[in-house]
Amino acid sequence: DTGVSQNPRHKITKRGQNVTFRCDPISEHNRLYWYRQTLGQGPEFLTYFQNEAQLEKSRLLSDRFSAERPKGSFSTLEIQRTEQGDSAMYLCASSSKRGTELFFGEGSRLTVL
Amino acid sequence: EDQVTQSPEALRLQEGESSSLNCSYTVSGLRGLFWYRQDPGKGPEFLFTLYSAGEEKEKERLKATLTKKESFLHITAPKPEDSATYLCAVQASNQFYFGTGTSLTVIP
Numbered sequence: 001d002t003g004v005s006q007n008p009r010h011k012i013t014k015r016g017q018n019v020t021f022r023c024d025p026i027s028e029h030n031r032l033y034w035y036r037q038t039l040g041q042g043p044e045f046l047t048y049f050q051n052e053a054q055l056e057k058s059r060l061l062s063d064r065f066s067a068e069r070p071k072g073s074f075s076t077l078e079i080q081r082t083e084q085g086d087s088a089m090y091l092c093a094s095s096s097k098r099g100t101e102l103f104f105g106e107g108s109r110l111t112v113l
Numbered sequence: 114e115d116q117v118t119q120s121p122e123a124l125r126l127q128e129g130e131s132s133s134l135n136c137s138y139t140v141s142g143l144r145g146l147f148w149y150r151q152d153p154g155k156g157p158e159f160l161f162t163l164y165s166a167g168e169e170k171e172k173e174r175l176k177a178t179l180t181k182k183e184s185f186l187h188i189t190a191p192k193p194e195d196s197a198t199y200l201c202a203v204q205a206s207n208q209f210y211f212g213t214g215t216s217l218t219v220i221p
Contacts (some may be wrong), residue, residue: 042212
């Protein structure tokens, strides 16, 4: 296993369109996190899954955002009716049941025109 | 309110010029403090975890230390390839709170 995988790496879309990002965590990791990062800022927490259960959601996660993790494996983050303010890097990270360190993917960069 | 503050925001060093980056935090129930390196356009790369005051970790030219209120990332004799943004994060319960990072540039 080579680590956390995210795709697409880059997405350019027009305002009002829907986009979906996928994250494949490290295979034995049961915890999965989504973060958003804008230029010059640190990652901001969006949501967290333990197995298939979504346990926490940030206030940043408006009703246009939805995340799923069916069967506790890969996860998707969907943004509906995108706005220019959604332009950011969307980072996925996973951690094991024992470990606390987060291991990040390379991110999915979203540009909303 | 849980908070992580990193300083300086940016640091320029000559190759071989040692320095330290600071991460101060206020969090209830600290479970761990983490250092990450992030290259432009890429995801953060894990460096260290520190759990208790007095703990130290080393990796090549980097050494991380932890007190009750702050952590330092010491860079000894840096090389140009150490240029990156260094992020600090703290874990409280199941959430991780990140600082805004220190952008390090090492000039040959």
